[in-house]
Amino acid sequence: MHRNLGGENMKIVDLRSDTVTQPTPAMRDAMYRAEVGDDVYGEDPTINRLERMGAERMGKEAALFVVSGTMGNLVAFLTHCGRGDEVILGNHSHTFLFEQGGMAALGGITPWPIPNQPDGTLRLEDIEGAIREENVHFPRTRLVCLENTHNMCNGTPLTAECTAQVARLAHTHGLRVHLDGARIFNAAAALGVDARELVQDVDSVMFCLSKGLCAPVGSLLCGSADFIAEARRARKVLGGGMRQAGLLAAAGIVALEQMIDRLAEDHVRAKRLAEGLKGIPGVEVAPVTTNILYFWLTKEVSKTPEEVVDALAGRGVLLLGRELGRFRAVTHYWISDADIETAIEAVRAALT
Numbered sequence: 001m002h003r004n005l006g007g008e009n010m011k012i013v014d015l016r017s018d019t020v021t022q023p024t025p026a027m028r029d030a031m032y033r034a035e036v037g038d039d040v041y042g043e044d045p046t047i048n049r050l051e052r053m054g055a056e057r058m059g060k061e062a063a064l065f066v067v068s069g070t071m072g073n074l075v076a077f078l079t080h081c082g083r084g085d086e087v088i089l090g091n092h093s094h095t096f097l098f099e100q101g102g103m104a105a106l107g108g109i110t111p112w113p114i115p116n117q118p119d120g121t122l123r124l125e126d127i128e129g130a131i132r133e134e135n136v137h138f139p140r141t142r143l144v145c146l147e148n149t150h151n152m153c154n155g156t157p158l159t160a161e162c163t164a165q166v167a168r169l170a171h172t173h174g175l176r177v178h179l180d181g182a183r184i185f186n187a188a189a190a191l192g193v194d195a196r197e198l199v200q201d202v203d204s205v206m207f208c209l210s211k212g213l214c215a216p217v218g219s220l221l222c223g224s225a226d227f228i229a230e231a232r233r234a235r236k237v238l239g240g241g242m243r244q245a246g247l248l249a250a251a252g253i254v255a256l257e258q259m260i261d262r263l264a265e266d267h268v269r270a271k272r273l274a275e276g277l278k279g280i281p282g283v284e285v286a287p288v289t290t291n292i293l294y295f296w297l298t299k300e301v302s303k304t305p306e307e308v309v310d311a312l313a314g315r316g317v318l319l320l321g322r323e324l325g326r327f328r329a330v331t332h333y334w335i336s337d338a339d340i341e342t343a344i345e346a347v348r349a350a351l352t
């Protein structure tokens with residue numbers, strides 16, 4: 001991306017998120033040609049195809065196209081739970097921290113946050129301890145929600161075994177499991193497994209097309225045919241019934257066909273960025289396993305995070321500076337090897 005700053009055409013290295021990704025030329029072409037229809041009548045052939053492909057990729061019976069990851073998670077909560085039900089989730093999960101408490105605000109569902117371990121997992125004892133007994137004073141526990149990869153926990157992927165253990169425990173207690181799999185294909189790439197293995201034990205999974213996969217809009221919620229039929233109602237009441245949105249789904253199809261197999265490249269670049277940053281005095285870097293990298297400054301550095309973010313922006317490098325006291329940089333399709341070197345040098349310069 002280029003931006004015109006004060007007359008100079010500066011290349012911008014945008015590491016704030018993989019949500020900033022522009023659609024690829026193949027996506028724009030597919031959008032232009034997409035066959036469309038009224039999706040509320042189930043008549044958009046491109047959306048129908050994308051939903052079939054998404055379900056197949058997750059090994060589930062059906063899928064629902066929604067505008068965002070936030071909507072996909074909320075639709076899942078509204079479908080699994082009724083008013084007064086409770087959801088057990090991680091205290092650093094996106095669903096708890098960054099979705100406006102939508103489940104409570106719009107669904108009358110209470111979240112019960114339990115500690116996320118540094119690798120994004122939830123301890124089985126903590127889950128078990130949070131499950132409510134039948135008692136007239138208590139809400140009813142209905143659902144456990146996991147996140148893979150875990151955004152705030154260094155983008156760490158959750159293994160299939162870990163997810164299976166949680167699902168076994170939840171199902172034994174008659175609970176369901178929803179997975180916020182916004183970056184599930186990054187998890188699969190990092191672990192070297194098929195994404196189906198990572199989601200086979202959960203009752204529903206949401207994944208995003210509009211992050212590392214570069215589609216401009218959209219996520220897919222996947223689960224059993226019955227679950228998705230109910231979810232379609234929840235999406236509609238939220239105002240998320242779209243009409244000729246096959247224009248958007250067309251880009252999603254390209255995302256699934258062309259953008260998954262290359263995600264490992266983003267992980268390599270994130271690791272190179274980590275290596276480079278580690279060489280800069282005053283910088284500490286968290287372990288990197290996927291495309292999300294966190295770093296922070298040691299006490300010896302006198303600059304505030306805001307000053308550092310501003311200094312970097314002045315050099316054309318954008319990243320987030322206030323993520324629980326850490327900086328976040330996320331690699332994606334539009335970040336090249338050269339951009340990584342630019343970012344490393346910009347951080348070095350910003351700190352001296």
Ligand code: TLP
Nearest residue numbers: 017019068069070071094098151180182
């Ligand atoms: N995450 C965004 C911000 O909201 C923080 C980002 O830049 O990382 N689940 C996870 C794990 C996410 O990281 C996000 C977006 C969502 C859900 C929500 O997706 P959207 O933005 O499509 O609503």
